[in-house]
Amino acid sequence: MLPILHLNGYKIANPTLLARISHDELKSLFVGYGYKPFFVEGDDPETMHQAMADTLDEVMKEIHAIQHRARDKGETIRPCWPMIVLRSPKGWTGPKDVDGKKTEDSWRSHQVPFSEMATKKDHIRLLEKWMKSYKPEELFDETGQLIPELAELAPKGERRMGANPHANGGLLLKDLKMPDFQDYAVEVPKPGKVMAEATRVMGAFLRDVMKRNMGNRNFLVFGPDETASNRLGALFEVTNRRWVADTIPEDEHLAVDGRVLEILSEHTCQGWLEGYLLTGRHGLFSCYEAFIHIIDSMFNQHAKWLKVTGSEIPWRRPIASLNYLLTSHVWRQDHNGFSHQDPGFIDHVANKKAEVIRIYLPPDANSLLFVADTCLRSRNLVNVIVAGKQPGLQYLSMDAAIKHCTAGIGIWEWASNDKGGEPDVVMACAGDIPTLETLAAVDLLRKQVPDLKVRVVNVVNLMKLQPQSEHPHGLSDREFDVLFTTDKPIIFAFHGYPWLIHRLTYRRTNHKNLHVRGYKEEGTTTTPFDMVVLNDLDRFHLVADVIDRVPKLGYLAAYAKQTIRDKKIDHKTYIAQYGDDMPDIKNWKWPY
């Protein structure tokens, strides 16, 4: 890779900054960036061609010397790679002036140096003079063909820029050698009893993906300094963080060939991963959920690229998917706070073409394993996985997780009591914390209103909610109606902003009975349960929502709501005193 800064002085309406600082400052800047800059500067085409050729020769010599020291002498210290500053006029060899205004070497030559050909005869003459200055009679024969000596200069076959396999990464893509994700399963003898940290379990799986593909050197994990914090530290059993700057003896897990790329810049992580995928390799970007918005705009361009190349450009071969693991999410803010709370990246993603986007909210470790495996095997997609890193209840055995996640959505029979009859209410949930609160609410309802028929539906693959006509994963209306009924109240506890669920389901028969709870921009640094209380997503609120919406429970409302009110006051008093959640909240497990 040889970076060339083409410093032509201007952008759309202004000089560029780097063109207007001193030579010394400019040189210092690139030295500060770790490069050895070479300058090619001038405006006479002939001289500049020679200067550029000489500089390229010199630079290639430098590169070969570095490669020799590294490859033949085993030198591992970071080299000072060469780069070139090419300073030439903007609009070079275009018209010097148009209508008496400086155009070559000015912002005026940006994009359209002059126009109005139909009305200004001068402009036509100017265009003709300009075009003729390239001496077409020396370049083309009488039939308009490029003369053979020039045509021969063009590279052939894979040396052509557009045919270089590195510019069509799918050609170079090798499948990842995948371990069996079932080998990493958490034992879940009964639902809602065992605790595990979902991303830590995934970490062990990723470690072995890394190990198996070390030989092919085609898998990297990216993150803003959070691989360990996000509980993916098992990776460091088989690889290191890539580090080419100075080291000291106390350093841990830093190496020039490390396959975990950490930098506290989501932009850089995203850019690295995109480049890596586009050149035919595989990767995963793990990020704090709130801060992935930093790369919203970069994601946009990648999703647009996938849309166009995936469906409209047949010679482009599929590349590995862009995989995000969003963790350290909105609902656990024990150490961070309001600034770290934003589950809206999935709203942003859902605006892009359905064919290229997937959003998964696995509720526990085994379902996360299944989803991670699916994402790493997929092609030409953007996969967003949202999963917590904190210890949490486990609901699904591996066998149950495979069935549930393959469907992407389904009734949790063990949590429901409507089998063989009609439910009075559907309690739906998506995301680990909303699932926990939903189940705890179901427990409260079972105790307070044993004859209430509750159906629990869990959603892993969010796109299942959309109509089939809108997304390839969408349920048919018939399937949706069977799950959610056509006329019963649905209380939906959701990980993100509630309106995303409304948006995905507004065409469904029972949308009028859908009531969604989710994050509504209320939060601070507080206990896990207080976060859900602040946003009306807690078990008590969900119970109140059920009582409000199931007609036959009307008689319960007054007393039940007063109990709930008191519970919330207890909670507030307790956390103010102990800085921790009440034991019966914190230690709640599914008691059946």
Place this chain on the structure above:
Amino acid sequence: MLPILHLNGYKIANPTLLARISHDELKSLFVGYGYKPFFVEGDDPETMHQAMADTLDEVMKEIHAIQHRARDKGETIRPCWPMIVLRSPKGWTGPKDVDGKKTEDSWRSHQVPFSEMATKKDHIRLLEKWMKSYKPEELFDETGQLIPELAELAPKGERRMGANPHANGGLLLKDLKMPDFQDYAVEVPKPGKVMAEATRVMGAFLRDVMKRNMGNRNFLVFGPDETASNRLGALFEVTNRRWVADTIPEDEHLAVDGRVLEILSEHTCQGWLEGYLLTGRHGLFSCYEAFIHIIDSMFNQHAKWLKVTGSEIPWRRPIASLNYLLTSHVWRQDHNGFSHQDPGFIDHVANKKAEVIRIYLPPDANSLLFVADTCLRSRNLVNVIVAGKQPGLQYLSMDAAIKHCTAGIGIWEWASNDKGGEPDVVMACAGDIPTLETLAAVDLLRKQVPDLKVRVVNVVNLMKLQPQSEHPHGLSDREFDVLFTTDKPIIFAFHGYPWLIHRLTYRRTNHKNLHVRGYKEEGTTTTPFDMVVLNDLDRFHLVADVIDRVPKLGYLAAYAKQTIRDKKIDHKTYIAQYGDDMPDIKNWKWPY
């Protein structure tokens, strides 16, 4: 301003990059950034205190010398401002080791250097030793009070960091002196006949806002090199682009005291504007619509700050609103293309607290003037204005614009024919191009089905669509039902992604009959009309939507839809041949 890079070597789990490059590279980097770096380096507290004090003295002398040259000698060349690199151990003076692992001067001292106090007695002892190392007996008296000699060192009154008025900008805020926006009105004798460029009209208004407040120096306009391209060039009649780097004689509108800040970095524009507002001044950020996503994450933090300080911290005085003008929007891609198409920033904004966000889609120049005036006068909000820069039809006289925009939503009587009766269909629109297509569709319907009763509703203030309970600007359900009926089909032509309208209206009575057209990620570099055709937002498609949804028009469907199909084929053929829209499309005006 004195930048200090506190280079303590580590972040959460890694060394920092700048701590592990050579002194020369680090120095070069800051020289390249235009600074004169001073280094304070070491780990002995006493020596370091002295070194820091000496360096601060030296640096202050430098700053005073620069100020003297500028203020007394009139020197205007860019000075090399000093900055300090303070290199000290992370976790300095904390425990050297914890459990045998290096902690001071290591990433392990990040945030929580050690914990588990309840279970590890060693840790309690370590904590005690550490705390006692600060000699509390010398700092506090027997009652625990700070000793008077130390207490006196703290600054008083406004010199206290938290009481400095520059950290509570509202204290310093002066109202902008506003010209009368009505003076810039476009003459609109009849709706839909006259053409104007909305943002160019706004440019003249901004010019005079700038002029009137020049004395107070409290208004700046920010943009990524697009002020002229976005047609706000009138500003350069009264001010310049701020430019402190080198200049050449041919430069235009560059000056050290320019009040338009242009840099091709949306991040920098956003950061500058936030800082400017927080210190009590006013500003506007104009940006290409698609690229404002670059600052999604920065917007989040500002919106969260406004939510907390606006409603929860009474001593914080209101500051001027953060104003965005999004132009060069999705529907005009004559020169750009798919990469420049994303109207989703308003979806992102709508996720934040209703109290602090406002979204305006003025359909023409006079309505834009009204909205711009409203935004510049407002406090503690984020205002997003979406408005095209291309020549477009004008619908509202200034008088009509004031009435329509004050309400934020309303029936356009002159375009409707249902007065005195019930409408058969409500044609709603928000945004300049959707308004144009809606009116052209109404024209086609009037010609084809003269007895069809059509009501045209235009939305300027998007938040009017939300329920009153969700947004302070929301219409009551009664008001909404009166405008949109409770049972007639609504065809809504929207500027952005269609689901935003569904999300805002899902609780409304007539939501089930709402059908929204908008951007659905289809586009390329093409003609204006082709952009709407590609996204099914064109006049023909809107007519087809009406025919499909108004029961009494069923008989028309077969022939009408065939005509529409033929029209679209004509359009495709024409643009392929001429690269421009058909004259009857391009030159369409409201014919009544």
